[in-house]
Amino acid sequence: MRLRVLVVIATFACLAGCREKPASTVKEVNALDAKSPDAPNPVEDPRFKEFFDHVRAYIKIHDAASTRVPNLKETSDPRQVSGREKALADEIRIERAGAHQGDVFSPSAAREIGDIVAQDFNVRPVKDQHAILAEVPVKVPPAINTDYPTALPLATVPPGLLLKLPTLPMDLEYRFLGRHLILRDIKANLIVDFIPDAVPAAPSKSKIAGREAHP
């Protein structure tokens, strides 16, 4: 009798466990990238083939460098977090010594992505254009293989624009630094590449007057 009860319980447990489970972790979502045919910016988009090849090559370097530094785990000691960030950046710098602007954003990719950014920017209200540029008002061009300045905020990239840009692996992200669009290695806090002046210059502030106020 007891055995029969156990069998019934085990069967129910198995059935419950077998039902389709939605992706609930970031890693699982990351793995969805290549599978989503409805994505507005699929990995297979031929316009960005060369760019994705370069991104994949960079990720190989990143992954190889990761194996040479301590694993990044949750810790109550912030020294371990910043220490690992720096160690990873140093390893990548060694691997990518001599890297140049345009190595990842190839000229054709830079043109395509620059067009997407400019088109998105130009249809935004003038006040929003200024807000994008004002968040990180940096005049000096970024430099490849240098740290993203830690005392500066990370400019918010509008979701509407992100949905139009080629999707990046989880370890990389687009950010604005002044008018430049940078490719940033998140775990290493490193500037991997950038498109100079990707964001058009905003109209003068006097044109803001008369614009519809935020709701």
Place this chain on the structure above:
Amino acid sequence: MIPRAARLPVFASLAVAVGLSLAGTAQNVTLPLAKDSTRFAVIGDTGTGDKPQYDIGRKLEEYREHANFTFTIMVGDNIYGSERPQDFQQKFETPYKALLDAGVKFYAALGNHDDPNQRFYKPFNMNGERFYTFTKGNIDFFVLDSNYMDRKQLEWFERTLKDSKSDWRMAYFHHPLYSSGETHGSETDLRDALEPLFVKYGMDVVFAGHEHFYERVKPQKGIYYFTCGGSAKLRKGNIRKGSELTEKGDDIENTFMVVEVAKDVFNFQTVSRGGVTIDSGAFQRTRREGSGTPVALR
């Protein structure tokens, strides 16, 4: 249309009123302090290491002693400026030492001033993720990274939200979808991405920061929005006068919130650095099915 919310029943209002009068003697806590309720604090734009942050930290501890909240949600800008190890100490560990010592857990969202690697700092309980979810009592919390709302995050959010089974669904992140702030205002781009999911899957309450003041926005599509971004930084006089969005706002003092969810009732109290209650109220949980009607606040 099925009513999304009902006015607080008379007996509940009376109970709350009695609770208020009794609680008034205990450090001015206006929450009902019901048995088995879930209580938490809300702070935002905190990581300055300056005096207002420390003052709010002390005031939070005073309220914890009476309201006995067990966790705190942080709506971003957890560490301003440099993020050296000593900054984590000066801008987080020391100002909230009493709370940490009492076992209060902090759950952080990332702001535009935060290095995403903060997710590996254990006291922020982010589980190594930029966006994550956790459950407390009968509430599912969805913590988003509004600095970088890409397709992956949206996809994760929809799947996780769809899977939510708790009575209450609350989201928090840094940028407010609705705000009367002169400096930033409503984040309409972000709203376009998130609001349809909030409405579709029945989000109840949303907390944000970024604007350095307190604002309770009139319910939008049946959802409550609170901006609590003045827990260290303060942008005085920054709430747009006459804004149709504002139900209640305060841009004069630093503030924090204490929330108590007792079954289907959400109770909140917003307290200033000086210990003055600047806003408080309660509303009943909306029904999941059907679209919303505005919810009554007292």
